[in-house]
Every structure is written in structure tokens, then in C-alpha cells.
Amino acid sequence: MIIKKEVIVRNGSGLHARPAAMFVQIANKYSSVIKIVKDGQEVNGKSIMGILMLAAEKGARVVLTVDGVDAEAAAQELETFLLKEKDPEM
Numbered sequence: 001m002i003i004k005k006e007v008i009v010r011n012g013s014g015l016h017a018r019p020a021a022m023f024v025q026i027a028n029k030y031s032s033v034i035k036i037v038k039d040g041q042e043v044n045g046k047s048i049m050g051i052l053m054l055a056a057e058k059g060a061r062v063v064l065t066v067d068g069v070d071a072e073a074a075a076q077e078l079e080t081f082l083l084k085e086k087d088p089e090m
Contacts, residue, residue: 032068
């Protein structure tokens with residue numbers, strides 16, 4: 001199953017350092033292939049370097065694509081994470 005969602009990053013820090021690490025940690029719990037696209041640049045959602053390369057600030061529109069047997073659960077958890085306005089705790 002492939003799930004594709006457009007999400008606006010709400011976290012005050014965007015997807016930098018700690019939030020990027022948390023995103024990758026969540027993504028790696030799932031077997032699905034996870035991609036994230038910003039401004040036409042697609043990266044592996046399980047790669048911290050890829051996520052950091054996006055330089056996704058607060059308010060950035062990203063497209064999350066999840067493909068696999070656990071895609072629905074992965075997409076839901078990642079979308080919820082991106083929509084949180086408070087900086088994540090590690």
C-alpha cells in the first residue's frame with residue numbers, strides 16, 4: 001500500500017537536528033519505504049543526513065510517501081510528529 005500526504009511542518013525548529021533525529025527514529029520502527037519531498041527534492045525518510053539536507057523550516061510544505069505493509073501506521077505516526085508544534089523531547 002502506498003500512502004502520500006502533504007504536511008506542513010509545525011515544529012518551531014523545523015526538521016533540524018533533534019527533530020530530524022526523532023523523525024528518523026520513528027521512521028526506522030517501520031519496514032515501509034519512507035520518502036519525504038520538499039521543493040522537488042526527495043530524500044530517504046530513514047536517513048538523518050537526507051532529512052537535514054531538506055532544510056525544512058517551520059511552515060515548510062513536505063510530501064510524505066510511505067510504501068509497505070505497515071504504511072498506514074507509519075504515515076499516521078510521522079504525520080502526527082510533523083504536526084506537533086512543540087519541540088520533541090529525546
